[in-house]
Amino acid sequence: MIGSSGSNILEKEDGTMRVKASAVALACVLASVAYAGPDTITYQGSLLNHLGGPVSNGTYQMQFKIFDAATGGTNRWEETDNVQVTRALFSTILGDDTALGGLFLTYPDLWLEVTVDVDRSGTFEGDEVFSPRQNLAGVPWACPRLEPNAESPNLVGGHSDNYVTTGAHGATIGGGGDSGLPNRVTDDWGTVGGGFDNQAGDDDGTTSDAMGATVAGGVVNAASGILASVGGGWHNEATSFAATIGGGALNHAEGLCATVGGGEGNDATGIHATVGGGQYNNATSEAATVAGGYGNYCWADYATIGGGYIHYATSPYATVGGGMLNSATSECATIAGGRQNSAAGAFSAVAGGRQNAADGEYSFAAGRRANAHHNGSFVLTDSTDDGFSSVRDDALRVRFNGGATFVVNNGRWVRFWETAGHLIDTSANGAHLTVGGAWTDGSDRNAKENFATVDPQDVLARVTDLPITTWNYKAEEPSIRHMGPVGQDFYASFGLGQDGRHIAALDANGVALAAIQGLYQIVQEKETRISGQQQQIATLQAQVSAQQARNADLESRLAALEALVVPMTQGVALLAGGKAK
Template sequence: MKLHPILLIPLCGLAVAARAQSTAFTYQGLLTENGSPASGSYDLTLTLFNGSSPAAAKIAGPLTNSAVAVNQGLFSVLVDFGASFPGSDRWLEIAARTNGVGAFVPLVPRQPITATPYALTARNLTGVVSNASLAGVYSSAVTFNNAGNSFSGIGAGLTGVNAATLGGLNANQFWKTAGNAGTTPNAQFLGTTDNQALELRVNGLRALRLQPNTNNSQPSLIAGPGSNTISPGTAGATIAGGEKNFIESFAAAGSDFAAIGGGSSNQIGYFSFNGVIGGGFQNALEPNDYYSTIAGGLQNHMGFHAVNSTISGGRSNSIQASVDTATIGGGGDNTVQFLAHYATIAAGRNNLIRSNAEYSAIGGGRDNTVDVGAAYSRIGGGERNQIKNGDHVTIAGGGANSIHADSGTIGGGTSNTIETNASESVIGGGFGNIIHTNANRSTIAGGVFHEVLNDASYSFIGGGTRNKGGSNAYHATISGGSNNTIDHDASYGFIGGGKLHTIGPKSAHATIAGGDGNIAAGEAPAIGGGTLNVIEADTTYAAIAGGGGNRVGANSFSSTIAGGYLNQVLGNFSFAAGNRAQANHPGTFAWAGGNTLPYASIFPNSFNVYSSNGVSMDYGPQSAGQPRGARYVYIGPFNAGLTISVWNGARLTDGGVWSNASDRNRKTGFKDVDARSVLEKLVALPVRQWRYTNETAGVKHLGPVAQDFQSAFGLGVDDTSIGTVDADGVALAAIQGLNQKLRDELDRRDVENAELRRRLERLEQRLEQRLNQQASGER
């Protein structure tokens, strides 16, 4: 309760000394409670002192007036301090309480006693009274006993006076209602020359009061009715109009040069020098609010020692105690708490900057809060946004967003949160996004229901829906998509987009570029895209380029699936592609196409290809006629009846017969050979049993070595290999040579046999003759 009494001009008169005169007088004042005029029943005590300071001596009292009726702040009491007014200065101290309840509350400052009570001294006059001691109101004629039967003084109460001079001044030296001319401003003026106020009234009511300062410094100006008040001891203050406005001073602590422009029930407390209230209703500057301003509005308030601060308008806005250079632009129910120096609330409703949040600002909106100590922070607008436990924080707008860490930023959206110690993190917007504790320097650009979990520093989620970066998965990135997860400790993980992807726990440097439902685990796995592809845990440097339903099994180091469908790798350094290809062994290549069943490797470090229509391997120069290359090797049914077809004419039939190319059109440099010589060389060629150096001891081969073959025949490209065509040629030539040799031998034998046959025939003839002779002799 703040009670500010005002001493009014007494309404009672005092008779001359000859008449019976009481020492009582009537005191009227204005009582306010919490800045508003009081009404009701109050107990008052009045005590008289010889000065305004606390050290002044008590002269009389206290007098108690119980159950005093107060109506709209106005009250009147009868006071009788007896013979306590000898002409010296007197000060009245008033204390008040609600009728019969509680202790009396002293009202400050004490009020100087003037006018009527001092007239009480006239009753004590006897004998000759000096001119200076005459005062009073006289109802009967007054007779003067002096030579001129004259008197001098202010002439108050005289009527019909027609004097040659007044106060020693000619009539042309007084201000006239019709105006004056030829005046000298420093010599002729309208006003007082003593320490008394000057009032201008209209219809008997005060319209303007020029009030001197008790310290003889610059006077104050009060426009409007008597309910506007500036306490004595205030220099150069102004109340420009309105009603029930009050500028307070206490002892030497005046609100010098303070101003209230108008309005009603506005108050500037003591020592609020140069404080300003432009107007409005029930606005208040508390004591020590120097250089502060409330431009207008309703029930705006600045607490004790809120200096250099401004409330531009609005309703029920408050800058609390001990604040320097804070600003509230307008709106309603906005608050800057104590020690929040240089804080600003531009507008809006029910916005709050808490204590020690210096240099912080709220641009507008409603129910936004900058919490304790959140210095240099900003909320641009929106509703229910909160900055907690951090400084240099920014929330641009949106609703129900909150930041609990230093240097965090939320661009907008709703219900987004940056938690404790997630310093320098950013949420661009969206709904329900959270950067959790200790996830420093992380970013969620937008989208809905994303999370960066604890300790996942430097993580990034670009957008989409329900994406999550796991705890301790620092430097993780999810560019977009929905329901994608980088699990805990999967640092440097990357998901480019798509949906329902997962990078498994501790799967550092993993990548899923896009697609749907892919899972990457292990060290540095990569999935380019596709659907339902899986790289299992405990793999390292595994990759699936795309496709669907592909799987790299556990412990498959540096293995790859190029794409396709339902392919599988279960070994290190293996590769699979196509359809249902299974590289189930280390170092294995498996590719399948056109198959209806899984095609699996059967041993490690193998190259496995299944193609229902064969394999084509092409190379050599390309041309319009041969865009695949001039040379090729075909495996499969491309040429009917052949298993292998080669560009140079060599081939393997389906029956297992290998045919070398031997087309005359592919041959040149023909030269006849001596078959007999070839035979002789072949006969001389060493032919032995042997095995290759990389074969086991049980393996046996039969034939020459290339060096001997090259030396004997000079055939082939070098002396380290024997071409089958050369071996076949030597064999054919040797056969021809052998044939020639046999023919020559046969010819020789034919001649010899003919001769022997002739000789035999002659022998047979001679034998027959002998036998015939013997037969004849026996007869």
């Protein structure tokens, strides 16, 4: 279908009537499925008088002529119709009496001249010829030419310079083209929909090695592979089997079944490689995929880059989700996003953030400047601009200068955060680890219930009977010794704790304190007895001292008596001796 519009002024020589006819729409419609050119076209217009109003309703005789020049030229076709005009509007079919045939295919530049018997005198007068003629230049582009051949005809529309290479069959050029910039089909079954300077086929002199290529439109696009396709855009090339470019500019789909959706300067050169869009992206290996972004490179089979700015996925199955300046360079390495991250270990991953590295196999890094250098290491960091690295295989290292809280079922939590002298806090009972390294059990009276008194001496007796040995844990070397009871004996003796396999430090401390109290009671009782005995001893000592004093006095007196008795004894002896003589 073609259309044109214009206006013509008709004025009688005596000036008594001035009619303006305005063809607001001119349509060319194929009357059959034949491609030799339209046999009829629909012509619509209006007739206005010199005041700009509609002419009288009725039937007007109109003469239509088609010339090969705007003025002069040769009349190539003409027809006269009686046309009904209602409220200035009319519609008629040109070619219903005299078929147009191949007129438009033969003459690329045609002009329509309309004459209306305005005064309905029955004759056409010179001043009833509308001027200027209407150009039908659109017709050659809309009415394709048929190029028959033995297998399947070619259909060529658009500019007269458009062509199908000799020997090719089943080709179609829908339209477009320009002087010196024709659309062309060089191989069998190729198609160019429109635009200009587009090519379907490889133009290598053989018409069967790039068959079925398609360029829908655009400018300077080429589909040169078998079943290759370019949807549109500018300077795009699809050069391999079933390669596809949706649009954009300066894109290349060179791999088997490779696809570029659009964008600019993108290359899909691997088998089944895909570039969705963006700018200057490359998918160079089998099934490599770049969804979009800028300057991204997938250089390994099945590698993927989701988007972003200048990323590299250079090993099989490596993936970069997005971000900026990220590199996944080992098998199955993954970077979700962020900036300046690298995943160089097989099966390693960087969740995001900035300047993180997962170099070890199966390693994981996230945050800022987290470095998982060891196999199986996990390193998580905060926003601090300072490197933080793994120290051994299969280890978790975490740096959060703002602390960390782990919430478990029922809203309970454990928090790591230095505050009020605490380093580790729990929500359950206030237990915590001090900055100095002392574990402190929660012991708030308000957190306890079901209090019962204990018999300290009974506890002391049980402690006395509790086996205390030295031993080592099976998980440690025999040389690493410990001292204490086993959980079963402790539970059997005191019934404290959840089971007989564990001893809570708080329970052990409580038993020790109770035993100390029991021991203290015994000591106090003994001290009381000792104090009474000491008083008794003091009394006896006083009595002994008094007796000793009395004894001393007696001894003194005895000595005095003895002192008196001796002389007397001596005198008696003398007296006795004198009598003997």
